[in-house]
Structure formats: C-alpha cells, structure tokens
Amino acid sequence: MIPATFEYHPASSVDEAIALLSQYGDDAKLLAGGHSLIPTMKLRLAQPAHLIDIGRIPGLSYIREEGNVVAVGALTTYATIERSEVLRRYFAVLPECASVIGDPQVRNRGTIGGSISHADPSADMPGAVRALKAEIRVRGPNGERTVAADDFFLGTFTTALEPGEMVTEIRFPLPPARxxxxxxxxxxxxxxxxxxxxxxxxxxxxxxxxxxxxxxxxxxxxxxxxxxxxxxxxxxxxxxxxxxxxxxxxxxxxxxxxxxxxxxxxxxxxxxxxxxxxxxxxxxxxxxx
Known part of the structure; x- marks a missing residue:
C-alpha cells in the first residue's frame, strides 16, 4: 500500500498553513498526527497533491483552564488527554474516550483537532466533543470564528470548515455541580x-x-x-x-x-x-x- 505522489510542505505557523491551504485549495490536505489521513492515502482513497504538515506548529498543544472553560489545543494528543487531571476532574468522558482509541501508537500521535476535522462517523472523539457542547475555534483566510459542536459535524467526513480553514482550539464549558x-x-x-x-x-x-x-x-x-x-x-x-x-x-x-x-x-x-x-x-x- 503506497500513497500516490504528493508534495510535502512543513508549516511552521498557523498563518503559513492557512496560506498554503489557500494556495493549493482542494489539492491540499492538512497532516496533524496522521493516523486518519495516512491510512486513506495508502489505500488511495485520498490522493492529495500537496500535504501540509501542521504537526510541528508550536503553541497548539495544551490543556488549560481559562475562566469558565477548559481550552484544549488542536494538536493535543489522545495520550495527553488521557493523562490530564484537569479533564478527568471536569469531563471524565474525554480521558475515557481517549483511552479506548486505537492503540498506544495511535494515542501518542493522533490529535483531537485532527479527529474532529476528519469527522469519521466511527471515530470516538467527535461524539464526546459534541456531547460536551464544546465550541470549536477555527482560523482561515478571513480570520477566526467559533463554531458550536452541534453545528460542526454535517455528515460523513464532512464538517462546517470552509476552504482554507483549520481547527485551532476546542473549548469546553465547565459543567455545573453534580x-x-x-x-x-x-x-x-x-x-x-x-x-x-x-x-x-x-x-x-x-x-x-x-x-x-x-x-x-x-x-x-x-x-x-x-x-x-x-x-x-x-x-x-x-x-x-x-x-x-x-x-x-x-x-x-x-x-x-x-x-x-x-x-x-x-x-x-x-x-x-x-x-x-x-x-x-x-x-x-x-x-x-
């Protein structure tokens, strides 16, 4: 199983990734952890001419409390989510969900942003994100906007992301007591x-x-x-x-x-x-x- 020929573009910033997406349009795909995209490329179900690697962009992997929400960076891995005491305290569903995704190799490389952007109907994380009524921050050539999780998933492998946009952060509102x-x-x-x-x-x-x-x-x-x-x-x-x-x-x-x-x-x-x-x-x- 060998992917079709493509050009590889390592992005060093969100702005660079967005510029590359705008430049290559439908011929480009973003690569985060790679555990959703690479298998489909090997089967040639996806054949992007340009692969934009966002996995090395700094500042997109974090879990932090910000007032009445917990913010999770798009490049935060499943393994990090699984180990997070902050998430375990407020949202047990997220570490629990992360713990049953794939195998240790997948959990150490796969990312929450990649999962929800790919929108595989059999994936685990999109369901947890929607159940928690998260807000999804995306950035594109027209700036930044926020999409409610209930409005983000539109169908099989289909989301509300517009051309040239990428997910940067997922924000979970703190739950009430009990x-x-x-x-x-x-x-x-x-x-x-x-x-x-x-x-x-x-x-x-x-x-x-x-x-x-x-x-x-x-x-x-x-x-x-x-x-x-x-x-x-x-x-x-x-x-x-x-x-x-x-x-x-x-x-x-x-x-x-x-x-x-x-x-x-x-x-x-x-x-x-x-x-x-x-x-x-x-x-x-x-x-x-």
Whole structure:
C-alpha cells in the first residue's frame, strides 16, 4: 500500500498553513498526527497533491483552564488527554474516550483537532466533543470564528470548515455541580473504531432527578448524532436502571443508520441502545459522586 505522489510542505505557523491551504485549495490536505489521513492515502482513497504538515506548529498543544472553560489545543494528543487531571476532574468522558482509541501508537500521535476535522462517523472523539457542547475555534483566510459542536459535524467526513480553514482550539464549558459524563462503545476488534458508541453527560438536581442531559451516538450512524429522544426521556426523572433502559431504547431514533460487514442497521440500532444505557448509568453514578 503506497500513497500516490504528493508534495510535502512543513508549516511552521498557523498563518503559513492557512496560506498554503489557500494556495493549493482542494489539492491540499492538512497532516496533524496522521493516523486518519495516512491510512486513506495508502489505500488511495485520498490522493492529495500537496500535504501540509501542521504537526510541528508550536503553541497548539495544551490543556488549560481559562475562566469558565477548559481550552484544549488542536494538536493535543489522545495520550495527553488521557493523562490530564484537569479533564478527568471536569469531563471524565474525554480521558475515557481517549483511552479506548486505537492503540498506544495511535494515542501518542493522533490529535483531537485532527479527529474532529476528519469527522469519521466511527471515530470516538467527535461524539464526546459534541456531547460536551464544546465550541470549536477555527482560523482561515478571513480570520477566526467559533463554531458550536452541534453545528460542526454535517455528515460523513464532512464538517462546517470552509476552504482554507483549520481547527485551532476546542473549548469546553465547565459543567455545573453534580454533573457526570461517560463514554462506552462496542469496538471493532481489528480497528478499534466504534461499531456503536455513546457519549453521555448528565446533571442531577438536589433531589437526584435529572436536570440536564446530553447524549450523542457515534459509530452506528453517518455522523455523531444527538439522541434528542433519549435526552427528553431522562429529563426530570430519577436515573434508575428501569428509567435509563426505557430512555436508551430510543437511541436509534433520528439516526441515519449505517450497514456494512461489521453490522446491520438493526444490529447497530440495538447496540446503540445498549451503549447509551451503559454510558448514561455510568455518567449518573459519577454525578452522584
């Protein structure tokens, strides 16, 4: 498996990367960690004439608290996210999600910005980012803008990024008290991609009832999809086994289900419900402290 011929451009700054993207247009691809793009290039599913390496740009790998948000640089690796005490304190779903991506080699090179920009429907991180209702900062030839995670993912390998734009930062709003989050998935045994997965975030009131819920299904559909029916079924309820199981049974509603050698639409719908139940129960347990 050998990629088609391409020209390699190491960028030393965000501005240089954007200039190169503007210069080469649709013939160019950004390379961050490379664990999504390089395999597709080897299979010649992607054949960019120009590869712009942003992996050496300084100042894009960090995790830091800034007021009421935690900011994560686009080049922050999964391994760094997995080890972060700050993220573990506020958003257990992120280290948990990172810990089940690929293998140690992938986690040490793959980046959060690369994952959400690639928008593979079976990837793990896009679902967690959307469940946490993050804000995604992007920069391009027309300057910087912020896109809500709910508006960022548009379809299979498709995002709201405009030509010449790149992700620079993901910002996670700090959760209210008594909030828990979790990620569970049924993994493909070879690739470790999600056949069906769920990222869940729940907030409990003083009486233990659910006051907020954010549930996103990944792997089963053509993009990370908010399970609105599940969220509605949780609101105002005590999150016991029976209530959560009933709510999770709606996990496949609204999904444009995928079907392939790893599972039929019916199988993925059922597994989405199973993963949703497990993730919600774990998130609720964490919310109770």
């Amino acid at each position: 909030t828990g989050s979790a990620y569970t998935k049924l993994a493909n045994k070879a690739s470790h991609y999600a056949v069906a997965g769920c990222a869940a975030v729940v907030t409990l009131g003083a009486d233990g009832a659910c006051t907020a819920a954010s549930v996103v299904i990944t792997g089963a559909g053509t993009m990370p999809t908010r399970a609105s029916a599940v969220e509605a079924a949780l609101m105002g309820k005590q999150l016991d086994e029976a209530t959560v199981a009933e709510a999770a049974s709606h996990a496949a509603e609204g999904l444009e289900l995928m079907e392939d050698i790893h599972g039929s639409k019916q199988y993925r719908a059922q597994m989405a419900a199973v993963m949703a139940r497990r993730a919600i129960l774990k998130a609720a347990e964490r919310a109770r402290g």
